[in-house]
Amino acid sequence: MSLTSAILIGLLMGIVFGFALEKSRVFEPGMVVGQMQLRNFIMLKVFLSAIATGAVVLGVMNGLGLVSISPKAALYGSDLVGGLVLGTGITLAGACPGTVLAQIGAGYRDALFTLVGGLFGAIAFSYAEPSLSQTVLVRGAGKITFADVLGIPYWVGGLRACRDHHRSSCGAGTVEALADRTRA
Amino acid sequence: MLFGARLADGCTTGHGLSGVAQLGVGSTIAVVAMFAAGITTAMLAFRRV
Numbered sequence: 001m002s003l004t005s006a007i008l009i010g011l012l013m014g015i016v017f018g019f020a021l022e023k024s025r026v027f028e029p030g031m032v033v034g035q036m037q038l039r040n041f042i043m044l045k046v047f048l049s050a051i052a053t054g055a056v057v058l059g060v061m062n063g064l065g066l067v068s069i070s071p072k073a074a075l076y077g078s079d080l081v082g083g084l085v086l087g088t089g090i091t092l093a094g095a096c097p098g099t100v101l102a103q104i105g106a107g108y109r110d111a112l113f114t115l116v117g118g119l120f121g122a123i124a125f126s127y128a129e130p131s132l133s134q135t136v137l138v139r140g141a142g143k144i145t146f147a148d149v150l151g152i153p154y155w156v157g158g159l160r161a162c163r164d165h166h167r168s169s170c171g172a173g174t175v176e177a178l179a180d181r182t183r184a
Numbered sequence: 185m186l187f188g189a190r191l192a193d194g195c196t197t198g199h200g201l202s203g204v205a206q207l208g209v210g211s212t213i214a215v216v217a218m219f220a221a222g223i224t225t226a227m228l229a230f231r232r233v
Contacts, residue, residue, distance in 0.1 A: 017197075037227075050201050055205040072194055074210030079192050083214035087218035090218065097186055118185045141210075146208075149209065158206075
């Protein structure tokens with residue numbers, strides 16, 4: 001793919017993603033914090049639906065041989081510790097690295113400060129990276145997927161994950177009902 | 185927020201949407217850690233509702 005078409009496709013996908021994110025209202029700070037406080041489960045449900053949609057689209061395209069998948073390498077320590085730091089930041093800021101851009105687009109002025117703070121965090125990581133790369137954090141298993149673990153082709157796993165979306169959504173609904181009952 | 189995202193080599197979208205849809209093992213670990221830390225922080229930092 002040429003650079004120009006890559007940029008054009010990227011722009012187009014970004015617009016589609018931003019539009020869907022705005023319409024779902026999941027970018028709103030109250031929505032993010034509400035999910036983490038287990039007050040409303042809209043963010044988790046939209047998240048699971050987006051994953052299921054992605055899995056079925058990629059599964060079909062991969063099964064037809066149109067696309068290959070490119071999963072990230074599993075770096076257990078980095079994924080775990082980085083995920084914990086990121087999750088803490090998401091709750092405190094009321095934004096994810098993606099939704100902060102949607103917040104700016106939707107006119108939340110304070111999201112600009114979230115973005116600037118995030119960029120400082122990214123710069124801090126650049127300074128910390130040389131010493132972090134010496135630690136146990138970078139140990140991992142390469143680019144493995146659950147389809148590899150099960151020994152099935154990706155497209156079978158992707159379609160199976162989509163089928164299980166119904167079950168995981170019901171799971172989210174059960175947790176939601178439990179959280180409501182605990183508060184009542 | 186972005187310190188964590190760079191350490192984990194992906195954000196909510198990269199790991200959560202793209203990574204989990206591709207059934208990545210590391211991505212799933214990162215997403216579980218994100219929600220675990222997020223919920224814990226909300227319980228510690230914010231008033232209970």
